[in-house]
Amino acid sequence: MPELPEVETVARGLRQTILGRRILSVTLGKTDFIDDPSALEQHLPGRQIEAVERYGKFMLLRLSAVTDGGRAATNGDAEPASLLVHLGMTGQIAPAPAAQPLEKHTHVCLLLDDERELRYIDPRRFGRIAYLTKALLAEELTGFGADPLEVSKEEFADRICGRRGRIKALLLDQGVLRGVGNIYADESLWRAKIHPARLGANLDKKQAEALHRMLQDILRKAIVLRGSSISDFLDAEGEPGEYQRHHRAYGREGEKCYRCKTPIRRAIVAGRSSYFCPRCQPSPRGFIVLPLPKRRKTEREKITRRRREH
DNA sequence: CTCGATCCCTGGACGC
DNA sequence: TGCGTCCAGGGATCGA
Numbered sequence: 001m002p003e004l005p006e007v008e009t010v011a012r013g014l015r016q017t018i019l020g021r022r023i024l025s026v027t028l029g030k031t032d033f034i035d036d037p038s039a040l041e042q043h044l045p046g047r048q049i050e051a052v053e054r055y056g057k058f059m060l061l062r063l064s065a066v067t068d069g070g071r072a073a074t075n076g077d078a079e080p081a082s083l084l085v086h087l088g089m090t091g092q093i094a095p096a097p098a099a100q101p102l103e104k105h106t107h108v109c110l111l112l113d114d115e116r117e118l119r120y121i122d123p124r125r126f127g128r129i130a131y132l133t134k135a136l137l138a139e140e141l142t143g144f145g146a147d148p149l150e151v152s153k154e155e156f157a158d159r160i161c162g163r164r165g166r167i168k169a170l171l172l173d174q175g176v177l178r179g180v181g182n183i184y185a186d187e188s189l190w191r192a193k194i195h196p197a198r199l200g201a202n203l204d205k206k207q208a209e210a211l212h213r214m215l216q217d218i219l220r221k222a223i224v225l226r227g228s229s230i231s232d233f234l235d236a237e238g239e240p241g242e243y244q245r246h247h248r249a250y251g252r253e254g255e256k257c258y259r260c261k262t263p264i265r266r267a268i269v270a271g272r273s274s275y276f277c278p279r280c281q282p283s284p285r286g287f288i289v290l291p292l293p294k295r296r297k298t299e300r301e302k303i304t305r306r307r308r309e310h
Numbered sequence: 311c312t313c314g315a316t317c318c319c320t321g322g323a324c325g326c
Numbered sequence: 327t328g329c330g331t332c333c334a335g336g337g338a339t340c341g342a
Contacts, residue, residue, distance in 0.1 A: 001335065032318090057336080089335055090320080105320085124319045126336060165312060174337085182335070271314070272335070313342080324332085 002087040003057060004148065004179030005219055006227035009241060010093060011054045014061075014118075017095050021112040022048045023063075029107040033088070033122065035130035043077055043131055044110065050080075056144055056178025059085040059093070060137070082137050088126030094119060145176040148215055157208035160200045167203065167211075168196035169270035180215070183228055183250045186275050188215035190249035195281040196274040197267070202284070221246065249275040265289055 002010070023044045031037035044063070051062035066077035085093060095116045102109070108120035108129060120129065132140055146155060159176050160167065170176050171185040180188075189196050191214035194207055203211070222228060227241030244251075248258050253266040257277040265278050267289045278289070 003336095086336085088319095088337085122319095123321070124335090126319065128337090163311090169312085172336085315341090316339085318336105318338090320334100322333090325330090326328105 001089050001181060001183070002091065002227070003181035003184050004054075005184070005222035005225075005243065006241065007057050007059060007087065007179070008054050008223050009227045010087070011052050011059050014052045014059070014093070014095075018049050018112065018116075018118055019052065020048060020050070021114060021116075021118075022046070023118075024111045024113055027109040027111070029105075030125065031107070033107070033125040033128055035128070039131040040083075040108070040129070042075065043081060044083070046077065047081070054179075055141060056147070056174055057086060057181070059087075061085065076133060079134060081134070082132045084128070084130040084132055084137070084140065085120070086128040088122060088124065088128065090124045091120065091122040091127035093121075143175055144178040145174060146178070148177045148180055149219055151177065151212070153209050153212045156212040157205060160208050160211070161203055161205075163200040165200055166196065166270055167194060167198050167200050168272070168274055170200045171215075172270055172272065179219075182272050182274075183247070184215065184218055184222065186250045187218050187248060189281065190276060191218065193280050195283050195287070196269040196276055197287045198284045249277065251275065 023046070026041045026044050028034070028037055028040065034040065043066075046066035046068055047063035049061050050064050051060075053060040053062065061083040063081050063083060065080050068077075085091070087093070095112065095118050098111060098115050098117045102119070103121050105123040106119050106121045107125070108118075110118040112118060120127075130136075130140070145159065151159075156177075160170055163170055163176070165173070167189065168185055171180050171188070172182065186196065188211060192207065192211040194203065194211055222241075222243040225242040225246070228243040228247065249264055252264040252275055254263050256262070257264055257280060260277065260279050262277055262279040264275055266273055266275050268274065283289070
């Protein structure tokens, strides 16, 4: 599931491969995850991809104005615009030779001026694509929290300690921090020895600082390793990341804690599977780990299976 | 403000 | 083997 490091990896890959390309035409498959499908068809052709940025879990393809004067004057295409891409759970975006057969669940193809297509594949369609004018983009980006890689420890502590919610929920809340998802929330909490169900307001300054440091360390390391590949994640070159080998909590239910050898537990916190060490990350008062159904296959086994298939 | 529940969607795993 | 069921989860939304 693409979180900040995976989205950053994909964005970097796209920067290497499609910057400066012009979009010639648009072909759409299923469109129920696209804000305004016809806007893509109307406004993308003729634009050049000038930059690829990441904002939280969003990718933003910055597009030039259309230089064809006659058409541009009438429909707003004389202004630069952006294509917003959210990979959701299972989204992949990568260029491919236009002649190459389409993979199943390819829903958007942008024909480029070098006989390639930028293709968006998303089996579950939890992602999102939107054509955004400058004004719509500004509106879209309001309400997001700090970038976890940029945020100072003081601001981080302010954002966490002033809230009543559970720390896991706060880490996942894109309005608090943009880009953190389930994996990196659990990993940073394990490293900082903080239970996911603790209330943000109950963390002391030292714990908030530890969490800030661990979260940044983990995200930076994960970016270097091109993200975590569990289930479907592949980068823009179609390669899996390597950070899943460094997971210490996520997906490790029943396996030994790397610090104290106590079996890692799983509980639902903030509506998500949350993995933690019951000894290193002591529960807050009153928190009960409910019995959970036995896992059929651990995430680790899934990864192994995937790698063999490759 | 914060919570849980529900929905979206598909593929894969499992039980029978 | 084949079919039904459950589950994963980011995010939107809604009611408590």
